[in-house]
Amino acid sequence: MSDIxxxxxxxxxxxxxxxxxxxxxxxLAKLEPLAWLGPxxxxxxxxxxxPIVTMIQTSFRNITPLGIDIGSAxxxxxxxxxxxxxxxxxxxxxxxxxxxVVAITMLLSLGLAxxxxxxxxxxxxARWAIIAPWAASVLMxxxxxxxxxQPDSGVIYLFLHQLGLVSHFNEQTPxxxxxxxxxxxAMMAVAVFVSLPFTTYVLLAGLQAIPxxxxxxxxxxxxxxxxxxxxxxxxxxxxxxxVGAVINLMNVFNSFPIIxxxxxxxxxxxxxxxxxxxxxxxxxxVGQAAAMAIINFALVVVxxxxxxxxxxxxxxxxx
Numbered sequence: 001m002s003d004i005x006x007x008x009x010x011x012x013x014x015x016x017x018x019x020x021x022x023x024x025x026x027x028l029a030k031l032e033p034l035a036w037l038g039p040x041x042x043x044x045x046x047x048x049x050x051p052i053v054t055m056i057q058t059s060f061r062n063i064t065p066l067g068i069d070i071g072s073a074x075x076x077x078x079x080x081x082x083x084x085x086x087x088x089x090x091x092x093x094x095x096x097x098x099x100x101v102v103a104i105t106m107l108l109s110l111g112l113a114x115x116x117x118x119x120x121x122x123x124x125x126a127r128w129a130i131i132a133p134w135a136a137s138v139l140m141x142x143x144x145x146x147x148x149x150q151p152d153s154g155v156i157y158l159f160l161h162q163l164g165l166v167s168h169f170n171e172q173t174p175x176x177x178x179x180x181x182x183x184x185x186a187m188m189a190v191a192v193f194v195s196l197p198f199t200t201y202v203l204l205a206g207l208q209a210i211p212x213x214x215x216x217x218x219x220x221x222x223x224x225x226x227x228x229x230x231x232x233x234x235x236x237x238x239x240x241x242x243v244g245a246v247i248n249l250m251n252v253f254n255s256f257p258i259i260x261x262x263x264x265x266x267x268x269x270x271x272x273x274x275x276x277x278x279x280x281x282x283x284x285x286v287g288q289a290a291a292m293a294i295i296n297f298a299l300v301v302v303x304x305x306x307x308x309x310x311x312x313x314x315x316x317x318x319x
Contacts, residue, residue, distance in 0.1 A: 058290035065283060077291040086269045086277070091299075093184075094253070094273040098303065101188050101252045105195040106245055112196065113203035134197035142261035145190050149176050149262075180270035183263050187271065190258050195251065199244045206240025207233070242311060246304055253300045274299065 062073045081087065116127055133141065148155045151174060176182045210233065218228045256275050259265060265272030265280060272280070278292040 055290050055293055058287055059294055061287050063286040065286065067286070073287050077285070077287040078295075081281070081288055081291050081295065086272075090269055090272050090274055090277050093271075094275075094299075097184070097188065097191075097255075097273050098249060098252050101191045101195065101255075102245060102248045104188070105192050105199050105248055105252075106241070108192065109196055109199035109203050109244065112200040113207055116200065116204050117207045130197050130200060132197075133194050136194075138194055138255075139257040139261055141194055142190055142258045145186065146177065146262045149186060151175050177263050178267060180267065183271050187258050187262055190262070191252060191255055194258075195248055199248060202240050202244040202247075203237065206237045209240075210236045238311075242308070246307065249304055249307060250300055253296075253303065 059077055060073055060075075062070045062076075064070065112130070116123065116130075149157070151157060157174065176186060214232055214236075215228065218232060223231075253273075254275055255273070256279065259271060259273060259276050260279070263271045265276040269277065269280075274292065274296050278289055278296055281289040281292055
């Protein structure tokens with residue numbers, strides 16, 4: 001009797017589902033994405049992560065310009081950078097440099113994008129032509145502008161001299177790149193010149209993504225051209241505008257070839273930004289240059305985050 005009860009009890013227990021046996025082929029299929037992502041992850045690790053780790057390690061070491069490590073520096077490299085009397089002026093100049101170049105670039109690019117979005121004879125050629133400053137080397141562009149601003153033989157000087165606009169120098173040759181204020185304006189003009197193509201194409205892509213039905217509805221409602229642009233085009237262009245502005249913020253902040261080729265950051269540090277100052281520090285100790293590199297990285301992150309916070313990009317994504 002007990003055997004019968006035991007058998008009935010066992011039959012009443014729920015039958016456990018048998019676990020499917022995973023074949024080796026299925027296991028390899030799950031690892032297949034790593035074969036595609038692996039090279040990209042390795043490249044990021046080698047090109048991005050490893051230099052950052054090395055830079056952080058270097059910032060805490062005493063390393064001579066010849067690359068000889070003479071011991072730990074602790075926080076000494078950072079304190080020496082912050083104690084440099086030229087640093088406040090350099091940081092202020094960097095802020096002016098970034099804000100001016102990015103603002104002028106975005107404003108001019110808005111106009112150029114609106115122009116290239118219209119139909120006119122030679123539009124395709126004009127679109128191709130604006131790529132030239134972007135396709136050319138930034139160093140080569142800065143070198144050409146420096147030659148154009150050269151005293152006596154510069155094209156700009158000779159042109160203004162023929163127009164009689166430099167006669168007030170009393171026969172003295174004007175050295176524009178030797179005057180900090182004039183040199184900063186000239187370098188800003190070059191920075192805007194090389195930044196316009198990319199920004200214009202980003203905004204032009206944003207304009208072409210706006211549906212044409214919206215503009216037809218605005219015409220039916222009797223909206224003026226300005227009201228349509230202000231109330232419809234600009235809000236819809238906001239994502240593309242943010243992309244162009246953020247990329248320009250990072251590029252202009254880290255801009256080195258223009259300043260270095262045109263003025264070397266001089267006279268003194270009067271035309272130096274924090275990036276040029278970082279490069280110049282390597283002539284003393286490499287550790288100080290690495291410390292300034294970390295400060296620059298923190299600064300550009302803070303600037304971008306403040307810009308995105310002010311423009312409420314999260315609100316835009318939520319809409």
